[in-house]
Amino acid sequence: MFPLEGPPTGPLGPLxxxxxxxxxxxxxxxxxxxxxxxxxxxxxxxxxxxxxSDAISGELDRAxxxxxxxxxxxxxxxxxxxxxEDEAAAIREAAKVTGAQIHAELAAxxxxxxxxxxxxxxxxxxxxxxxxxxxxxxxxxxxxxxxAGKILEESxxxxxxxxxxxxxxxxxxxxx
Amino acid sequence: MAxxxxxxxxxxxxxxxxxxxxxxxxPLFPSQTWLxxxxxxxxxxxxxxxxxxxxxxxxxxxxxxxxxLVILFWLxxxxxxxxxxxxxxxxxxxxxxxxxxxxxxxxxxxxxxxYVPWLVALFSFIVINNLFGETFVFMFPTFSKVGFAxxxxxxxxxxxxxxxxxxxxxxxxxKLQTIPDGVPKALLILVLPLEILSNFITRPITLALRxxxxxxxxxxxxxIFVTGGWFxxxxxxxLAINAAGVVALIMSFAIFALELFVGFLQAYIFTVLxxxxxxxxxxxxx
Numbered sequence: 001m002f003p004l005e006g007p008p009t010g011p012l013g014p015l016x017x018x019x020x021x022x023x024x025x026x027x028x029x030x031x032x033x034x035x036x037x038x039x040x041x042x043x044x045x046x047x048x049x050x051x052x053s054d055a056i057s058g059e060l061d062r063a064x065x066x067x068x069x070x071x072x073x074x075x076x077x078x079x080x081x082x083x084x085e086d087e088a089a090a091i092r093e094a095a096k097v098t099g100a101q102i103h104a105e106l107a108a109x110x111x112x113x114x115x116x117x118x119x120x121x122x123x124x125x126x127x128x129x130x131x132x133x134x135x136x137x138x139x140x141x142x143x144x145x146x147x148a149g150k151i152l153e154e155s156x157x158x159x160x161x162x163x164x165x166x167x168x169x170x171x172x173x174x175x176x
Numbered sequence: 177m178a179x180x181x182x183x184x185x186x187x188x189x190x191x192x193x194x195x196x197x198x199x200x201x202x203p204l205f206p207s208q209t210w211l212x213x214x215x216x217x218x219x220x221x222x223x224x225x226x227x228x229x230x231x232x233x234x235x236x237x238x239x240x241x242x243x244x245l246v247i248l249f250w251l252x253x254x255x256x257x258x259x260x261x262x263x264x265x266x267x268x269x270x271x272x273x274x275x276x277x278x279x280x281x282x283x284x285x286x287x288x289x290x291y292v293p294w295l296v297a298l299f300s301f302i303v304i305n306n307l308f309g310e311t312f313v314f315m316f317p318t319f320s321k322v323g324f325a326x327x328x329x330x331x332x333x334x335x336x337x338x339x340x341x342x343x344x345x346x347x348x349x350x351k352l353q354t355i356p357d358g359v360p361k362a363l364l365i366l367v368l369p370l371e372i373l374s375n376f377i378t379r380p381i382t383l384a385l386r387x388x389x390x391x392x393x394x395x396x397x398x399x400i401f402v403t404g405g406w407f408x409x410x411x412x413x414x415l416a417i418n419a420a421g422v423v424a425l426i427m428s429f430a431i432f433a434l435e436l437f438v439g440f441l442q443a444y445i446f447t448v449l450x451x452x453x454x455x456x457x458x459x460x461x462x
Contacts, residue, residue, distance in 0.1 A: 018201055019231075019323065021236055021323070022239075022326075025231075030243075033297040036297075048258070052259050
């Protein structure tokens with residue numbers, strides 16, 4: 001019953017299909033499978049592959065963006081820091097200059113004030129001196145006259161009395 | 177088998193051992209004609225049999241079921257695919273990647289995409305039919321029926337020649353395929369027939385025969401080890417032969433495992449060679 005043992009079946013011998021149906025059905029089935037693979041299976045795989053590679057490259061893009069943002073922030077920060085340092089230096093410099101200026105101004109002002117006070121004091125002193133001289137000049141005669149009268153009123157031989165008179169006079173001077 | 181041949185006592189000479197008529201297709205719904213000519217002692221069947229005896233056989237049914245299973249498998253593994261694959265999807269992708277990248281891209285090259293469905297169909301259809309030789313229900317490799325092997329080989333032959341003609345035009349394709357570069361004119365008389373023979377005639381024949389012969393021989397080997405081992409173990413009154421039967425049965429498992437491997441290997445080889453032929457058909461230089 002084994003086909004290989006059967007009578008020779010033409011030039012192909014055992015390589016001739018037992019039935020033509022095998023050959024025809026084989027071709028038809030294969031075409032059906034190719035059709036299913038071509039229209040359904042392969043597109044499904046390729047679609048998910050494309051989605052997957054999109055997702056992966058999307059992740060990479062997002063990571064790149066994040067990295068770029070971080071780099072930008074760092075640059076910005078450094079930039080600001082150096083600006084701030086420059087600013088601080090400028091401010092310090094300005095303050096130094098201003099301080100020196102203020103110091104000089106104050107010193108000048110104080111000197112001027114001192115000069116002014118000195119001048120005023122001098123004027124005052126001069127005025128008072130003039131006034132004193134004036135009053136001395138005016139009073140000395142009077143006082144001498146008064147003193148001489150007093151001296152003449154008292155007895156000149158009583159030393160104690162004379163002394164008292166002088167004292168009284170001086171006291172009255174003081175009171176005047 | 178006569179009783180007591182070669183000094184051995186057979187227990188039951190009626191047992192039909194080495195019945196390898198399993199390689200013959202059986203109708204699913206045998207006609208009276210078929211039953212009549214398959215009775216013991218009946219003559220040869222008439223040349224023209226009812227169509228049901230030829231078109232509705234167990235092996236045709238097996239091939240149809242294989243095709244349905246292949247399509248079902250691919251539909252299941254690609255059902256609602258995820259970007260992060262599930263286990264089911266991963267298994268499908270593993271196989272698909274092997275065919276798409278391992279065979280298609282690596283062998284065919286740049287425009288491999290349009291041939292991927294062909295390679296997927298080819299490999300999966302062959303491998304499942306080969307596995308039928310080692311799995312329950314069928315226990316028969318479909319491609320040990322030579323007609324199926326011829327069918328796929330013919331399709332591959334048509335494919336690669338069509339690709340070649342479409343890429344280069346008929347005249348240029350024939351020239352590229354038959355006249356290798358740098359061969360002296362005097363040698364062409366020798367080379368030309370050889371190239372024609374190898375590129376257009378032996379390619380499809382070897383493709384079909386390699387698959388068919390591997391599956392037939394492998395299955396025959398399994399059948400012989402199993403039935404022969406069983407015969408030597410249970411049907412002969414001789415301890416040494418019984419022991420040999422046990423060894424044969426144990427060996428049959430190894431042969432069985434080998435057949436599983438060969439089934440995969442033949443499907444892979446058929447697919448790789450198809451890709452190779454397509455690649456050489458569209459190549460610029462021979």
